Amino acid sequence: MIDRKEKRSLKSKKKVHQFLGMLIFVGFGVCKAQDTIQQRVLQGVTVESEAVREEMSAQKQTLWDWSYLHALQISDAVKFISGMAVKDYGGTGGIKTVSVHSLGANHTAVCYDGVPLSDCQSGQIDIGKLSFENLHSLSVEIGTGQYNDIFKPARLFASANILSVETRKPSLLQKPYRVQLLFKAGAYTLLNPSLLAEFRLSKKITLSISGEYLYDKGNFPYVQSYGGADDSVSIERRNNADVRLARGEINFFYAINAKNDWQIKGYFFHTNKGLPGATILYNPISKQRIWENNCFLQSQYQHVFSNQLKYKMLIKFNYAYLRYLDPLFLNAEHKLDNQYVQKEYYLSNMLEYKILRSLKMSIAQDFFVNSMTANVVDFAFPVRYNILTNISAVYRHKFLKISASALYTFALDTPKNEKKTQFHRLTPSVNVDFKLLKKDSLYLNLLYDNIFRLPTFNDMYYQLVGNRDLKPEIVHQIAVGLSFYKSLINSKLHIRLSANFYYNTVRDKIVAIPTKNLFVWSMFNFGKVNIWGADVSSEWGVFACKYLKIKILANYSWQVAKDFTDILSSTYGHQIPYTPQHTFVAGLGLHFKWFTVSYNLLAVGSRYKLAQNTEINRLEPYFDHSVGISKNLKFNKLEILFAMEGLNLANKNYQIVANFPVAGISWRIKTGIIF
Amino acid sequence: MTKKLKSVARTTHKRKFLGAIVCLALCMNACKPPQKETDTIFGNGVLVLCEGLMSQNNSALSYYNFDTETLTYDVFNEKNQRSLGDNASDMQIYGSKLYIVVNNSNRLEIIDLHTGVSLKGITFFDADNRPQQPNHIAFYGSNAYVSCYDGTICRIDTASLTVDKSVQAGQNPEGLCATAGKLYVCNSGGFNYPNYDSTVSVFDLATLSEIKKINLTINPRFAAADKLGNVYIFSQGNYNDVMPTLQRIDTQADVVVNSALINNASKFCIAASKAYIFGYDYFSGQTVCKSFSLPSLTEIGDCITDGTEIKVPYALFINELTEDLYIADAIDYTSDGKVYVFGADGKQKKMFSTAINPNTILLSKQF
Secondary structure, X not given: OHHHHHHHHHHHHHHHHHHHHHHHHHHHHHHHHOOOOOOOOOOOOOHXXXXXXXXXXXXXEEEOOOXXXXXXXXXXXXXXXXXXXXXXXXXXXXXXXXXXXXXXXHHEEEEEOOEEOOOOOOOOOOHHXXXXXXXXXXXXXXXXXXXXXXXXXXXXXXXXXXXXXXXOOOOOOOOOEEEEEEEEEEOOXXXXXXXXXXXXXXXXXXXXXXXXXXXXXXXXXEEEEOOOOOOOEEEEEOOOOOEXXXXXXEEEEEOOOOOEEEEEEEEEEEEEXXXXXXXXXXXXXXXXXXXXXXXXXXXXXXXXXXXXXXXXXXEEEEEEEEEEEEOOOOOOOOOEEEEEEEEEEEEEEEEEEEOOOOEEEEEEEEEEEEEEEEOOOOOOOOEEEEXXXXXXXXXXXXXXXEEEEEEEEXXXXXXXXXXXXXXXXXXXXEEXXXXXXXXXXXXXXXXXXXXXXXXXXXXXXXXXXXXXXXXXEEEEEEEEEEEEEEEEOOOOEEEXXXXXXXXXXXXXXXXXXEOOOOOOXXXXXXXXXXXXXXXXXXXXEEEEEOOEEEEEEEEEEEEEEEEOOOOOOOOOOOEOOOOOOEEEEEEEEEEEOOOXXXXXXXXXXXXXXXXXXXXXXXXXXXXXXXXEEEEEEEEOOEEEEEEEEEEOOOOOOOEEEOOEEOOOOEEEEEEEEEO | OHHHHHHHHHOOOOOOOOOOOOOOOOOOOOOOOOOOOOOOOOOOEEEEEEOOOOOOOOOEEEEEEOOOOEEEOXXXXXHHOOOOOOOEEEEXXXXXXXXXXXXXXXXXXXXXXXXXXXXXXXXXXXXXXXXXXXXXXXXXXOEEEEEEOOOEXXXXXXXXXXXXXXXXXXXXXXXXEEEOOEEEEEEOOHHHOXXXXXXXXXXXXXOOEEEEEEEOOOOEEEEEEOOOOXXXXXXXXXOOOOOOXXXXXXXXXXXXXXXXXXXXXXXXXXXXXXXXXXXXXXXXXXXXXXXXXXXXXXXXXXXXXXXXXXOOEEEEEEOOXXXXXXXXXXXXXXXXXXXXXXXXXXXXXXXXXXXXOEEEEEEOOOO
C-alpha cells in the first residue's frame, strides 16, 4: 500500500521532468524552424518596460506578470515573490497570512489600493480573501516603504513590511466600456464565476464594478500518516472544509480637473465556511463554522496647489463581523457561539512639498479609531485611538538617493470599566540607493528601519489569555541589497536580478505562554529572535523568436531565525517554528504565438512545527509542481480565454502548517470572455 | 493497515449488556491497581504519559529504564507503528494491561503489558456521533470507569473490553476514584467558565446510579481515595478570588469533613498517610511542592529540600515502597519535559527527559 503510493509519486515526479524536457525541446524546435529576427512583443507580455519604469531597489519586489503562475487566490501568487512566507492552513478556506523575513504576519501590513486593511483583533490579514480577478500588481516593500512615493498615509510607514495589492484602474481609450466575465472550476467542486466591468461615463468619470462568487466543497482525500517506524497510513477525506464566499467592489474615479482628483471605493465581502481544524488521529469529527461580513467605504481626494505643493485626503470606514460557532462545545448550552464586531474610522491628511529640484518632503497625519465588541463573557470592549504623524524627505543627486522618515505614534486604549493604556514612540528609518554604473541599472541599496507593532486586541483583552500590561514588540531591520536590470541583444533578452542580505532583530516579542495549566495561556513580552538571511531573485525574459517568448522566474531564499530568549532553555539557538532555511520557487512561461504553456515549482525545505528543533518536530520538505496551458483567442472586439491547470503533480498532501494537509493532484480550468 | 485502523475505529459503542459482576470483596483505591507481579516487556523503570501539544497528534508514552538508564521516547509508537493521538490525559495499569485515555483523539487504548501492543482502542462518540471527550479513568472490581467531558461516565468490562453501561454525572466530569463500593466523580464544569460546577457525584457501583451530589469548592478536578475510607478532592477554584482547595470527604456520611487552601496548587497525589500537592503560578513565578499529613490536612513542609528548581510541575508520583517522589516538569509546555526523582529526604536522586508535557507517571513493574 505504502510502496504503491511512493511509486506513484515517483512516477508523477518523473512525468513532470519528462514534460518539462519536452516543453523546452519543443520551444527550441519552434525557434530553429522560424529563425526570423523580429522585435515583436507577443500579446499580453509587456512586462519589463512597465516594470523598469519603477525605480530599482532590492527592497521592493513587484510581481507584474502572473500569466504563467497558477493562482486562484492572491496568496498563491504571493508565494512567488522573493522573501515571502505564506502560512497556509490548506484548502481554499484555510487562513493564509504573509510573513516577510521571518518577522511574522503581524509585521506585514496589507495595503489595498493605497489604504491598509485592518484587523485589530488578531493583527493579521487573511490574504486568501482577496480576489485575483481585478488585480493589477502585487508588490512587497521591506522597511517602512519610502522608495519612490513618500506621498502616502502615515500608517504605511508604521509596519515592518507592506504587501501592496493594486487593483485594475480602467484605461478605456478606444471604447467606453470593458467587460470581463470569467468562470473557474476545479476538483472537489470548486466553482468561481466572476465579473469585472469598466465604464467611461463621461470624459471625467469612470466606474468599475467587480464581483465574484466562490463555492468549494474542499473534501479532498489525503493520506493520513500515523507516525511510527513503518509509518502506518490511511486514506481519509477532509471534511467540513466547504467555503462559500461572495465579494463585490465598486470603484468610482472622478478626474474633476487638472488639479483635483477624486476616487471612491466600496467593498463588500461575505463568507460562510467550515473550519476543518487540524486532522486529529482517530477523531475525524469537525463541525466548527465561521461567518464573516466585511465592508468598507473609502474616499481619496487629491488637490494640486502648485508644482511644489500637493495635498491628499483619505477617509475610510470599515466594518467587520465575525461569528464563530462550535456546536460540539461541551458547556451547558452545548455550543460556543461567539460574535465579534470591529469598526474602524480612519482619516488621513497628506502634504508633499518639493523644496528643491532634488529635495522633496512630505508630512502625513493619520487619525483612526478601532473598536471591538463581542458577546463573550467579561469582554473588555476595547477602543483604541491612534494618532500617527510621519515626516519624510527624499534627496536625489545624480547617482544617489537618500530617503529618511520619522514616525511618531500615539495610541490610547480605553477598554470599558478598566484602566486606560497609552503607547507612544518615535521610530526612524533610513534608505540609501546608489546607482553603481553609469549606463546600466545596477543599484546598491542600504536600509535601516526601526519599527514596532502594538499588541492586538486579542493579545491584550482576550478572556483569561489577554495581558493588559503588554508592551509593543520591537523590530530592527538592516538590509543591503543589489539590484540589476539589463536588456541585451537588441532587447531580446531581459534580465532582472536582485540579491538582498538582511539582519533583523525582534525584541519584546509577544508570545503566548501557558500559565496556570495548559488550557490557560497568557500573552507576554518574552521572546528575543535574531534573523539573518539572503534572498536572491531573478526574472528572465527571452524573445526567442517571433513565435515564442520565454519568461522565467527563479527565487531562492535562505534564512536563519533563531530564538535567543533564554540561554537555559532547550530551545535557545533553535530555528523558530515554521521557518524553512531554504526556499526555492520557480515559474516558467512559454508564450507561443498560439498558446502559453507554464510550469511552476515551490520547493520548501524542512522546518519545525514547534520551538524545539527535534526530529519529532520536523516537518518534511515539500515540492509542489504544477503545469498549465492557456490560450487567448481574439475576434475583432471579443477576446476568449481558456486555461487549464494541473496542480500538485507530485500528489503529496504536504503540510505547510502541521496537521493541515493540502490537496493532492488536482485540476482547475478557467474560461472567460472579454469585450 | 488501513483496514485494520478503520475497523478499530468502527467499534465505537456497541454495548453488550452483560450482567455486571460486582466484586464487593475487593476493596481497593483508584490509584492502586492489583498488586501482582506480571511478566511484562518493561523492566525496572517508569512509564510517563506525555500529552504533547493540542492539535499536534504528538502524545507519547515515554519509558525510562533505571537499570540501563535509557529512555524510550515513545514506546507506544515503537510497538504499534502509530501515534497515541492527540492530548493523552490519563493512564492506569490494571491487571496485566495499561489503559491510556487520549482525550482529543476521543479514544481509550488498552495495551497488553506483555507485548506493548494495543489490544483494543475504544472510541467514545454519543448517539449523534459527537465526540464525548474521555479524560480520566478509574477501576473497581472487574470494571473501568471513564469520565467524559460531555457529562458521561462510561463503564468498561475489563474482560470483554467493551463499554457496557454509561450514566450521566454533572457538568464536565474530570478526575474520579472508586472506594468502598462507590464512585466519586469531580464535576468541574470547566467548559462553562466562569460558571464552574462545584459538585462531586457519588455513584453506587452495584447499580451505577447516582446516590448523592456533594457540594464543595468550585471547579473540582481531581480525586483520590486512601485506605481509611476517605476520598480527597482537589478543587481548582476560579484562577481569581477562589483559591485552590484540597478537601476530605468521609465516605461513610459522604460529607466534606475538613479542607486546606493551597495557593497556586494545580494537582495532587496521595500515598500512605501523606498528600503531595504541587503547582505553579506564572505571574508570581512561584512553584508549590508541599506535603500534607492525612487525614488532618496539616502541612508537613516542602517536598524538595536541595533547591532543585522545577519550572512547571506537571505530574507527581510517589513510590510507596521507597518513598521516592517523582515530579515531572513541563518546562515551557512546548518542548520536551523532564522527570526528577527525589528521595524521602527531598534531595534529587535522578533526572531524565521525556516527551512533551508529561502528565502521568507510573512504575512500569507493579510489585
